[in-house]
Amino acid sequence: MPFTLDPELRRALAARIRYYNEMGIYDFYRRPVSDRFGDTTGVSIAVGEAEIAVSTNPESGEEMSPRKATAVAPRVVEENIFDAIALKPEQSVSDPVKALKIIREDLGDCTRCVLHKQGRKQIVFGVGNPTADLMFVGEGPGADEDEKGEPFVGRAGQLLNNMIKAMGIEREQVYIANIVKCRPPGNRQPEREECATCSPFLMRQIAVVKPKVIVALGATAAKTLLAMSASMIQLRGRFYDFKPAGVRSNDPNWDGCKLAVTYHPAFLLRDPRQKGEAWKDLQMVMKELGLKAPGKGVE
Numbered sequence: 001m002p003f004t005l006d007p008e009l010r011r012a013l014a015a016r017i018r019y020y021n022e023m024g025i026y027d028f029y030r031r032p033v034s035d036r037f038g039d040t041t042g043v044s045i046a047v048g049e050a051e052i053a054v055s056t057n058p059e060s061g062e063e064m065s066p067r068k069a070t071a072v073a074p075r076v077v078e079e080n081i082f083d084a085i086a087l088k089p090e091q092s093v094s095d096p097v098k099a100l101k102i103i104r105e106d107l108g109d110c111t112r113c114v115l116h117k118q119g120r121k122q123i124v125f126g127v128g129n130p131t132a133d134l135m136f137v138g139e140g141p142g143a144d145e146d147e148k149g150e151p152f153v154g155r156a157g158q159l160l161n162n163m164i165k166a167m168g169i170e171r172e173q174v175y176i177a178n179i180v181k182c183r184p185p186g187n188r189q190p191e192r193e194e195c196a197t198c199s200p201f202l203m204r205q206i207a208v209v210k211p212k213v214i215v216a217l218g219a220t221a222a223k224t225l226l227a228m229s230a231s232m233i234q235l236r237g238r239f240y241d242f243k244p245a246g247v248r249s250n251d252p253n254w255d256g257c258k259l260a261v262t263y264h265p266a267f268l269l270r271d272p273r274q275k276g277e278a279w280k281d282l283q284m285v286m287k288e289l290g291l292k293a294p295g296k297g298v299e
């Protein structure tokens with residue numbers, strides 16, 4: 001059941017977010033919270049490393065300190081309040097190259113999650129056509145990407161390049177990014193919290209690029225972008241209507257895009273028998289984009 005935010009709480013939160021925006025802080029993300037205290041009169045959000053809680057509880061009549069924040073932990077708020085109120089600095093910029101640069105600068109030498117201290121060499125932001133119709137989203141950088149600072153440049157990247165070619169286009173024509181921008185140690189899967197912390201930057205990149213179609217490569221990308229948990233079999237084979245969470249494009253004519261899910265190229269390297277299935281997914285995307293295949297599929 002969707003949970004509708006109390007109007008008073010929404011106003012209090014909007015005022016707090018405006019206050020942070022005025023101080024030049026635009027990144028807010030939700031920390032996992034529990035409702036073991038049973039208080040649903042507040043909402044907690046994270047600002048950088050700190051957690052704040054905004055409460056409309058007339059009993060409390062106070063703003064909660066970071067230490068007290070967990071004591072007013074709400075149940076999960078389904079409605080994305082940030083859709084309505086969070087302004088991003090790149091939204092006033094019409095040039096997508098400049099807008100992406102603003103997001104990259106905002107990311108800075110990021111220390112927002114533990115991945116910054118687990119051996120990353122550099123942040124892997126994203127690459128490609130800033131006005132691409134097609135965007136690919138992977139999981140996170142591996143060793144080669146961490147070394148080069150570009151997504152999908154290793155073995156999985158070579159296969160992704162082949163997949164793109166099979167669609168009748170070039171890598172330079174698409175935009176490629178990952179859910180997390182720092183290499184998880186030992187190529188482990190990024191943790192949920194790492195995805196939740198990093199993905200707001202990806203959402204902003206998507207709102208700048210304004211693709212017609214996003215292809216989520218693998219379960220981590222699919223589940224994070226769609227905010228749902230299901231198996232790859234359940235997720236593949238259809239389009240989803242997608243709008244980047246927590247951010248709006250500055251183009252009133254762009255109202256989100258379609259999203260398709262396919263297998264991660266690294267999985268296809270391990271199990272090449274699934275390439276035919278991935279090709280079906282890509283053909284669905286090609287049809288949507290009016291692309292014609294030069295050959296017979298993914299090799």
Ligand code: URA
Nearest residue numbers: 138139140141151152
């Ligand atoms: N795997 C990913 O998910 N992303 C990359 O950039 C490279 C490998």
